[in-house]
Amino acid sequence: MSGEKTRLLVHKPDADYEVGYAKPPKDTRFKPGQSGNPMGRPRGAKNKRPALNEERLKDIILDEAYRDITVRDGDRNVTVPMAQAVMRALAVNAAKGQHRAQRLFAEMLATTERQNKQLSDEWLQTAIAYKVDWERELQRRAQMGITHLPAPLPHPDQVRIDMNKGTAWIQGPMTKDDLKELEVWRERRKNFEDERDYLLEHLDTEKNRKTRKFMEDDLAQTQKILGLIDQVLDRIGY
Template sequence: MSKDDDDKPKLKPSRLQLGSHEVGYGRPPAETRFVKGQSGNPAGRPRGSKNKPAELDAYDLRNIVLTEANRVIEINERDSVVRIPMVQAVMRKIGVDAMKGRPRAQELFMKVTDKAQSAAIQLHERSLQSACEYKAYWEQELDRRARLGIIHLPDPLPHPDDIVINLHTGEVEYHGPMTPQEVVRYEGARMTLLTLCGAVSYLDKRYVRLRKPEDRDANRLMAANARVLIAEIEAGLPAAYIARKGKAEAASQE
């Protein structure tokens, strides 16, 4: 670089002359500057708006609440650690505070308890009404089928004869299969029961014809084992179901 070059005035890189407008830091060219009173981002969000959290629909929020309420936690109780759902732990704490005489805890505990009892009563009443209506409808329908000789249609599940309603207590009990899978299991157990009962009857008749003591002992043991199995099956299979199926089979053979 020559000495003449050093003597020439240097322009600062942040200050340039463009026509009659000075251009530099904080001073863009005139043609690219924002027009006063006009938004530089007319399609953007309004000034002062805040970031909004992601919206959850009612189904997602309900699942979150129920998941947290049923999350199992550990609490200390009488020098031991027990695992219970969080909602149960909260209710237990409220109940303890209520027993200590804290008015707000007592008020909240009674309010929640009353609401839970009311919901349980309403649910029980709806269940009882549904069971009564279901039983009455299918009793009439099955009676109609019997009068018309309709035998090709399957029985309803549950069968109305398997629904036992206690009108004094309002309790509803189901003494039979509720699903097609249970029908298979019930019928398998019932057929096994019939087979065992037939085997016991045969062994009892055979026993009186045997003369050798060892043959009688073996026959008696087989009959005893069969009776044990019969008792186990009958304990898990409702008697009303067995009687109903037997009656239906006898009617179909007539």
């Protein structure tokens, strides 16, 4: 092969078609009705109107407001949503004495606190009305001997109200699903309590050192699990 020349097959254009400026070879030209960029934006996407139930501008604003960006915080970089970065910059400028930033920040803060106070007052009144109405209903059932009706969820005894602070909260299951979850965790806690009591009962009388060490480790693990279950029950609120 050293003495042979390699032959290259060269595509010859048609004799009657001149290739040159603005005249590419036929094989490389775009085909009629076929996009030159099949993965690009669909035809008409730029001018497509949103549906009647869409508010595209609001979606764009929210996407930008909660898009994460990296900002400098002292001697380190932190990642925060755009809205938080803007509010932080506004607060910093207000603290530096810029009157416009101070006025805008004070107005936004006052509006936010006023809205939160309004929501808190509405929730407090709703909780008080719920508790009073259901206590009357349960008292009526007791006086009439009605026992077949289900108890309300949440139970009025679980509606906690602090009039000094003006706050209200639910300490207990609020839905049937919450109640089922509560029963599951109660059953689990009862099982681990039984295991703990068994270990405590037999630990002092166990003479075998290895068995005793195993029981002590098991007891420590059981106590740890009981603590975790109590945290879950506190989260559920009962």
